[in-house]
Amino acid sequence: MADYLDTLIRAVEDADSSLLLQEAVKNLAEARLEGAIPTLIASLSYNNPGAAVAAVDGLIQLGEPAVPFLLQLLDNHNYTARAWTIRALAGIGDPRGLLTLLGAATADFALSVRRAAARGLGMMKWHWFPDELLEIAQAEAMDALLFVAQEDDEWVVRYSAVVGLQFLADAVAVTYPEWRSQIQSQFEKMAVKDESWAVRGRVWMAQQHLQAATQPQTIDNQPSPLSSMDWQRIMEGLYGRKGQEREVLAEGDPRRYRELVVAIDPKTGDA
Amino acid sequence: MDNESSIRDDNQLTVEQAIANLQGEDLGLRVYAAWWLGRFRVDAPEAIDVLIAALEDDDDRTNAGGYPLRRNAARALGKLGGKQAVPALIKSLECSDFYVREAAAQSLEMLGDLSCIPRLIELLNNQVPGTLPAPEPPQLTQPFDAILEALGTLGAIDAIPLIETFLDHFIPRIQYAAARAMYQLTSQATEISNQYGDRLVQALAHPDLQLRRAVLADLGAIGYLPAAEAISETLAENSLKLISLKGLLEKQLLQTTPPDLSPGAIKVMKLMDALL
Numbered sequence: 001m002a003d004y005l006d007t008l009i010r011a012v013e014d015a016d017s018s019l020l021l022q023e024a025v026k027n028l029a030e031a032r033l034e035g036a037i038p039t040l041i042a043s044l045s046y047n048n049p050g051a052a053v054a055a056v057d058g059l060i061q062l063g064e065p066a067v068p069f070l071l072q073l074l075d076n077h078n079y080t081a082r083a084w085t086i087r088a089l090a091g092i093g094d095p096r097g098l099l100t101l102l103g104a105a106t107a108d109f110a111l112s113v114r115r116a117a118a119r120g121l122g123m124m125k126w127h128w129f130p131d132e133l134l135e136i137a138q139a140e141a142m143d144a145l146l147f148v149a150q151e152d153d154e155w156v157v158r159y160s161a162v163v164g165l166q167f168l169a170d171a172v173a174v175t176y177p178e179w180r181s182q183i184q185s186q187f188e189k190m191a192v193k194d195e196s197w198a199v200r201g202r203v204w205m206a207q208q209h210l211q212a213a214t215q216p217q218t219i220d221n222q223p224s225p226l227s228s229m230d231w232q233r234i235m236e237g238l239y240g241r242k243g244q245e246r247e248v249l250a251e252g253d254p255r256r257y258r259e260l261v262v263a264i265d266p267k268t269g270d271a
Numbered sequence: 272m273d274n275e276s277s278i279r280d281d282n283q284l285t286v287e288q289a290i291a292n293l294q295g296e297d298l299g300l301r302v303y304a305a306w307w308l309g310r311f312r313v314d315a316p317e318a319i320d321v322l323i324a325a326l327e328d329d330d331d332r333t334n335a336g337g338y339p340l341r342r343n344a345a346r347a348l349g350k351l352g353g354k355q356a357v358p359a360l361i362k363s364l365e366c367s368d369f370y371v372r373e374a375a376a377q378s379l380e381m382l383g384d385l386s387c388i389p390r391l392i393e394l395l396n397n398q399v400p401g402t403l404p405a406p407e408p409p410q411l412t413q414p415f416d417a418i419l420e421a422l423g424t425l426g427a428i429d430a431i432p433l434i435e436t437f438l439d440h441f442i443p444r445i446q447y448a449a450a451r452a453m454y455q456l457t458s459q460a461t462e463i464s465n466q467y468g469d470r471l472v473q474a475l476a477h478p479d480l481q482l483r484r485a486v487l488a489d490l491g492a493i494g495y496l497p498a499a500e501a502i503s504e505t506l507a508e509n510s511l512k513l514i515s516l517k518g519l520l521e522k523q524l525l526q527t528t529p530p531d532l533s534p535g536a537i538k539v540m541k542l543m544d545a546l547l
Contacts, residue, residue: 019478022506049480050506112510119547156513160547197524198517204530205540 005035012039022050029058034065041069044081044088052084060091064225067094074100083112090120095128096230098137099237105161106144115160118148122164126171128224130231134175136238142168142179146186155196162190162199166206170213184210286313293321298331302340309347319353326359335406337368345371349378357384364390369405373414380421388427391418395433409442416448420492423452431456438470443482447474451489468495475505483507491515494522496535503542516543 008028015021025043028036040055040062059066070085070092086104089097097120104117121141129137145168149161169183184207191203284292284307292304305325308318325344333339345363348356360382363375372394379387393399395418404410419437422430434456437449447470454467472495474486483505490498491514502515516539523536532540 018480049508053506053509112508115547119544155517156510156547159543163544163547191530197521200529201520201524201532201536202540202543204532205537207530208532 002035005031005033008033009036009039012043018048018050021046021048022054025051025058026054029054029061032058032061034062037062037066037069041066041073041081041085044073044084045078047080056084056088056091059088063092064094067092067096071096071100079110083110083116086113086120087116090116090123093120093123093125095124095137095224095226095234098124098141098234099241102140102144102241105148105164111154111157114148114152114154114157118145118157118160118164120164121145122167122171124171125224127221128226133231133235133238136242137234138168138172138176138179140238140241142172142183146182149186149190155194155199158190158194158196158199159202162187162202162206166209169206169210173213180210286315286318289313290315290318290321293325298340301325301328302331302343305340305343305347309343309350312350314351314353316353319348319351319356322348322351323356323359326363336403337406338366338371341366341368341371342374345374345378349374349381352382354382354384357382357386361387361390364394365399365401367401367403369403369411369414372402373417376414376417376421380417380424383425385425385427388422388425388430391422391425392427392430392433394418395422395430395437411442415440415442415445419445419448419452423448423455426456428456443474443477443479444485447471447482447486447489450474451493454493454495465497468493468497471495472498472501475501480507484511487511487515491518494518496523496539499535499539499542503546509546513543513546516546 008024008031011024012021012028015024021043025040029040036058040058043051043055046052059070066088070089073081073085086101086108090101101117101120104113105121106114108114108117121144124137124141126134126138142165145161145164149158149165152158152161165183165186169180172179187203187207187210191200191207194200194203284304286308289304289307292300293308295301305322307313308322322344326341326348328338328340328344331338331340341363345360348360357379360375360379364372364379364387366372366375376391376394379391390399394402394413395415397412402413404412405414415437419434422434431453434449434452437445438453440446440449450467450470454464454471457464457467468490471486471490471493475483475490475498477483477486484507487502487505487507488511490502496519499516499519502512502519505512520536520539520543523533523539527533527536
């Protein structure tokens with residue numbers, strides 16, 4: 001098995017044309033071997049879309065073991081690879097990617113990144129979350145997706161938010177029916193107001209789905225492989241995010257002026 | 272409303288300033304103003320008037336004899352939708368600069384006014400005196416792809432025999448433009464038009480990524496539904512595949528009454544979902 005893997009990896013390293021590289025990465029991805037993860041990750045940075053598509057598919061199939069590698073690559077700020085990395089994280093749905101996806105969906109400057117993250121937010125492996133984290137995680141995902149659906153300038157990102165919201169509406173149908181109604185009223189607005197016909201079309205499809213689906217279907221029952229340390233980190237991240245949001249005070253709140261005074265005070269130094 | 276918010280994003284220029292710059296002395300500012308008016312869709316009559324005037328500019332010349340300001344003005348006029356630009360753009364099809372003719376053909380396609388068809392056919396036949404070839408290899412005599420695409424969109428059925436001769440052009444990009452036009456011009460007979468659509472689908476497997484990208488745009492422009500799966504599997508950026516599929520989807524949405532969805536629309540959206 002190790003020899004086989006070595007041969008496949010060497011084919012990627014030795015590929016001297018974009019077509020050969022594409023083929024080699026595809027073969028490596030299809031082998032479904034965890035040892036292939038570093039090479040698949042590396043091929044996200046080659047600026048070869050064919051190879052990157054194959055590598056992302058392979059990483060999504062390998063799933064959870066690829067997540068630490070993907071998160072590490074994001075930390076390295078490789079812009080070429082970032083969109084593909086987010087796409088892989090979104091496809092895997094691993095909760096360790098949640099914070100990254102929340103930030104990427106709402107604030108990344110690249111539309112391909114926002115697009116991939118928005119879909120991923122709807123398709124988290126929610127059944128892995130412990131009860132005490134599920135509510136805040138889903139609430140954050142919904143806030144982010146509603147924001148993107150209303151505010152993003154790019155049709156494809158709003159389209160993706162509709163897809164994410166459709167999946168989220170299924171996930172919360174039993175636990176938080178009022179959230180599902182909130183998603184549906186967002187859809188009603190977009191169905192007539194979104195400036196892109198493609199987005200409106202996707203909203204109509206989501207509405208049909210929500211009308212038809214009475215039972216939320218569980219896709220897999222595989223148990224969570226995450227450690228208590230992982231959950232601790234995710235929880236801190238989510239509470240950190242919540243905390244940041246609370247600092248945004250309403251217009252006219254007197255505390256805004258106090259903070260403004262501090263901010264423009266030359267003695268504090270960071271204005 | 273969308274235009275206004277876009278304009279506010281660019282605090283370099285106002286509409287008045289851009290119109291003034293376009294008539295000013297600074298050549299750099301003039302070229303930028305022409306682009307800017309198109310980019311932000313400033314369709315005020317005075318903006319269109321100054322852009323039409325810029326189509327006859329003689330001040331801004333490249334070393335090779337090109338007219339950068341005329342190119343930008345011609346491109347902008349297509350985006351602004353003012354039919355009063357049509358005669359001036361038809362005149363620009365006689366310009367010696369290859370890229371001015373290319374921009375004019377594209378803009379005439381966007382404006383959708385059929386009066387330009389005879390001149391486009393003459394240009395496709397290379398019968399317009401004073402036109403110079405493209406300055407770089409393969410030094411085409413005319414911007415054939417832009418002309419073919421315009422004739423297809425404008426429904427120039429009389430041009431079919433001439434367009435067919437380009438299906439075997441030595442440049443693949445031009446073959447595809449001809450196939451795209453033939454698809455549009457034969458749309459009354461599905462089995463005939465589909466053979467041109469299928470030709471484009473086959474081209475999605477071309478080894479050159481640039482060409483695959485161009486064909487994705489062609490298929491999106493004609494909204495050819497049987498191409499849906501092939502588009503989603505093309506070895507190219509997902510962003511481009513999504514834009515192409517959006518073209519297919521929007522054509523499907525026109526065929527039903529909202530919010531009803533055709534089976535084709537649902538199929539395309541499922542493919543799009545997987546590319547996000």
